[in-house]
Amino acid sequence: MGSHCILEVDVNGEEIFVVDKRIISSYSGKISKLFSKSKDVTPRLKVIFHDFPGGAANFELITRFCYNKGETNINPYNICNLTCAAHFMEMNKFVAGVENLCEQTEKSLDEIKYWTWSELLLALKHCQDLLPGANSIGILDKFLDSLVGKVASSVETSPCPSTSSPDSSGFRLSCETRSSEGLKNSFFRATWWFEDLVGLDIRIIEMVVRLMVSRNVDNGIISKFLFYCQKSRFSSASLDEKVQIIEKVVEMLYSLDISCVSYKSLLELLRVGLNMNLSCCCRERLESMIGSLLDQATLDNLLIPSPTRKSYLYDTNLVLRFLKSFSGKGVRFVPLSQLKKVADLIDLYLSEIAPDPNLKPSKFLAIIRALPDSARDSFDGVYGAVNLYLEVHSGLSEEQKMKVCCGLNYDKLSSESINELTQNANFPSKSVTQALISRQRKLKNLLQDTDRSSFSDYPSRFFQAGRNGRKIDQGSQQIVLYAKKLNIPDENEKLKEHLQGMQWRVVELEKVCQKMQIQMGKMMKSRLSSYSNGKSVPKLCS
Incomplete structure (x- = not known):
């Protein structure tokens, strides 16, 4: 050549x-x-x-x-x-x-460590056009490492970064020491990079987030950036592009500490994606994150309309999945305060969905039983919802009604609720019987507690016994009244006899309490008389 x-x-x-x-x-x-x-x-x-x-x-x-x-x-x-x-x-x-x-x-x-932010961003934008080649030779990693270093440094130097309240501005600033302008400036120092990075290729953003997580950058700030990214890109995206954006954002959010992610923003993301063809994995992850933060929800958050072509009003299946995620590996790992907060919320939700004529008994019962009995101090809220459900669904058979009533814990019903239940025509006879048995059990326990009390320790015990006796007497009279009023089958005749026997025992206890009160009155008069005569007061107890 x-x-x-x-x-x-x-x-x-x-x-x-x-x-x-x-x-x-x-x-x-x-x-x-x-x-x-x-x-x-x-x-x-x-x-x-x-x-x-x-x-x-x-x-x-x-x-x-x-x-x-x-x-x-x-x-x-x-x-x-x-x-x-x-x-x-x-x-x-x-x-x-x-x-x-x-x-x-x-x-x-x-020399990349000496580059300005603008120079880094410029190089990175050129680099994304050369993917995946730029990634294979390691040049992209160097750009990202330097860029994330600058972001991490700015977030760390911002005053009081907070991860405890993801729905807040992201910073704990005392109103006594920080002005509103200071709050804005602090927030800006942690989020100034949002606008610059939001236009990058989604693959680059994913790498940036992964690197930030590995460097322990505040997960609350990262989550805010991802929600900002989703909203910014949606304005000019097609439907298919929107699906891809949500799926990527959810995937990245799932890698963060969930306690740092805004519940409201997750719920908004779910509402946006409800009518989109999201992948099963994406939906499961999004619902799982929302469910794990269910103690932050309100009733309005749960009243999500049912999917199209479904006859029932609200998407109860979605709420059941939320509850499953909230329980996680087991309710024993969920703080009791959070558990009770969710139980109160679900009681309100039950009352809201109970009037739905198309809501099946099995679904209604499933929501009641989604939380353990320990989550509720009282089942009065559940009773109210069940009563409303049975009233609206009056055409249910006795068996179906009893199936719904299986969600009630009669031992955690107040006396007022039991009284109302036993006279409520909406409830099946078996449910009324169970309520009576629960009342009997409570009275029996109360009698045993009173019998174990010593009447010789302090004068206050006598008065307490008297008060307890009156309560027991009133309650037992009500129970016997119910037993006479109701048509109790022969197999429950023993229960009736036992209740009547309990009434007799309560009356005897009341007599003892009255005698104790008379003795106590005489002792108190004796003490006052001795005191007025200038004599020493004898001790009641040694």
């Missing part, structure tokens, strides 16, 4: 460059290898590149470097293009007196 052989280079079908093969091959190991074994004496050769990084514009940078005897100006604007092209063309050959392009770009990358 001649020393000045012409080489035609077709770059990705965009443009054909005509160059001197000798000059290019002296710097490019790739070109040199391609023709090292060729015996073709044709003065004109051709090579075709289908995947040249950066296309024709980038190949032009390479040719200029070669024709300029290995000299070029490397800056944040072109460093990514030159680095990727240098690796593709294998421009690491030794040339006497000249530093090869791979070495030059490597040295420039060592």
Whole structure:
């Protein structure tokens, strides 16, 4: 071959460059290898590149470097293009007196820590156009590492970063020491980078978030950025693009500490995605995150309309999935305060959905039983919802009504609720019987507690016994009244007899209490008389 052989280079079908093969091959190991074994004496050769990084514009940078005897100006604007092209063309050959392009770009990358934020962002935007090549040679990692370092530094130096209240501004600032302007400035110092990064490729954003998590950047700030990213991108996105955005955002949110994520923002994201064709994995993760924060919900948050073409009013299946996520690995790991808060919320929800004529008994019962009995100090709220449900669904059979009543814990009903239940025509007779048995059990326990009390310790015990006796007497009279009023079957005759026997025992206890009170009155008069005569008062107890 001649020393000045012409080489035609077709770059990705965009443009054909005509160059001197000798000059290019002296710097490019790739070109040199391609023709090292060729015996073709044709003065004109051709090579075709289908995947040249950066296309024709980038190949032009390479040719200029070669024709300029290995000299070029490397800056944040072109460093990514030159680095990727240098690796593709294998421009690491030794040339006497000249530093090869791979070495030059490597040295420039060592100075990345001194770059400004604008220079980093500019380089990163060029880098995303060269994916996945830029990622494979490690240049993208260097850009991201430096960029996240600057973000992390700004978040750490912001005063009082908070992860305890994700729905707040993100900072704990005392109103006595910080003005509202100070709050705005603090928040800005932690979120100033949102607008700059939101326009990056979603793959780059995913890498940024992953790196932030590994560097322990405040997860509350990261979650705010992801929600900001979703809202910003939605304005100009198509339906398919919106689905992809939500799925990516949910995937990234799922990697964060859930306690730092805003419940309201998650719920808003769910409402937006309800009518979209989200993947099953995405829906499960989103519902799981919302469910684990259910103690932050309000009644309005749960009243989500049922899916289209469904007859019932509200999406009870969704709420059941929330409750399952809230329980997590077991309710024993959930703080009792949170458990009770969710139970109060569900009681309100039950009353709201009870009038739905299309709500099946099994579904209503499933929501009641989704939480353990320990979550409720009182079942009065559940009783009210069940009463409303039975009133609306009056056509249910006795068996179906009893199935709904299985959700009641009669031992946790107040006396008022039991009194009302036993006279409520909406409830089946078996439920009334169970309420009576529960009342009997309570009275029996109260009698045993009173019998165990010592009447010889302190005068106050006598008065307490008297008060307890009156309560028991009133309650037992009510129970006997119910037993007489109701048509109790023969198999429950023993219960009736037992209740009547209990009434007799209560009356006897009342007589004892009255005697104790009379004795106590005499003792108190004796003490007052002794005191007025200037005598010492004898001790009642030694």
